[in-house]
Amino acid sequence: MVPIKTKKELLKKLNNINKSNSLGLVPTMGALHLGHASLIKRAVAENDFVVVSIFVNPTQFNNQEDLLKYPKTLTEDIDLIKKIASDIIVFAPTVADIYNNTTESNTYAFNGLEKVMEGAFRPGHFNGVGTIVEALFRLIEPERAYFGEKDFQQLRIIQKLTEIQRLPVQIVGCPIVREPHGLAMSSRNERLDPKVRKKASFIYDTLLSAKQKFGMDNAFKIKEWVTQEFNENTDFELEYFEITDVATLTPIQQKIENTKYRAFIAVFADNIRLIDNIALN
Template identity: 65%
Template sequence: MPLIKTKKELDLKLNSHSSDKKLGLVPTMGALHKGHMALIEKAISENDLVVVSIFVNPTQFNNTEDLKKYPRDLSKDLELIDRYNQEVIVFAPSVEEIYDENVRPKRYDFNDLDKVMEGEFRDDHFNGVGTIVEQLFDIVKPDNAYFGEKDFQQLCIINKLVETQDIPVHIIPCPIVRENNGLAMSSRNERLSKEMRLKAGFIYRTLQTAKKKFGTKSALKIKEWVKNQFLKEDDFTLEYFEIADIETLNPLKRKVKNKKYRAFIAVYADDVRLIDNIALN
């Protein structure tokens, strides 16, 4: 399993392979878990060659403390990837290698997909996401790129990025992978205490009940119900709960026939921010 840390070295490695081979990219920030491994396995099954990038991207963090505390364990990540028989190239560049001295995000027009939910609470977050993803697409030039639906809003942003920047890559969404209690797998889960990690299954159970209510209750009623559930739970602080159109991400006011909707949530468990979502219809 080659570990590559520079763009030049990666370019040489990729050029050594036949150009007719299908290339897959799995962008990650490391601290790999079963959710990431599911992405890697799908990429391996659908491509001749796979690149996994491991890079904690500073331009998508609006909270410096969150960036500082983000879990990092490259040696453990490499052990997990090394289990696969097929060659997987790991690209783990430094911040300087990616950004030189200009550690700033580009500005994008995401057609207001970035103005709601995560965008409302995390200034410049999606500009940072767009900046690093566009860089990785330019460096790796993959045929396919794999992203988890846990970050569904991010997935919408990346699809818009590919469309507006005319990038020749196929974006492949992958289902959310969950822990036994339903908690969406995330690198940030490593920062939770064992007790809190178990309790955090409450987030997904709340989403499941909201989905059941969606057939008979209005979005406003469901939002009020979710808010009240979290007010009863001292262990959690609800940042937002929203029901939105999956194409525009506009908050639902009145259901429209044949439109698809999804519920989105962000919650603090202690000082760890957790997000999740669920398809409603």
């Protein structure tokens, strides 16, 4: 399994696929783990052909140190992909090839979805995400594209992207895959000290407790409780905890009947930023 390195080479490969065959896309930044594997397996099950892109997108990093530290493990990534299916197309382009030597992001208006939580703490992040995802969609023209719910805000942004840019792609959201102790799988987990990584079950445990409290307490009290829990745990630093409407990602003011809510959290552990979320109803 030799990765395709250029858009020209990829188009040549895709042009040999019969148009009656379905094509699925799993966009990744590499450093693949079992969470990515679950996306790829679902794509393989639901499509005749699958492209897995591996591209560390510079325009979605507002912290350049984070970009430099992001793990690049292409050989190991290909080994994982081969174990799923031998005919998966791996697209691993360079920054210059993707951005045509101009590494700048487009500017999007996502109807406010981009202004809260990750958008508030990572300026420009979702413009970068939108830029690379739109470029991949227009280049590959998949029927379906697969994204994990761990990055639920990103999932909603990409759903909105297909709507505003009129991109004929079905966005498939896939459940969060967790480590045995509950921590949501992420490429960043590999950078955690093993002891801290084990203790990080605290994040998911807190979300589970918040879900339980959601049936009894108001959102303000739950947010106060979560903040206090992290104030008392010196292993972690809470950046934000929010309960929002699933559709609009608007922070809750009061519960509205027949409205779906989700809790979102961002935490620093070992100076490494971790995010997670959970459906509340």
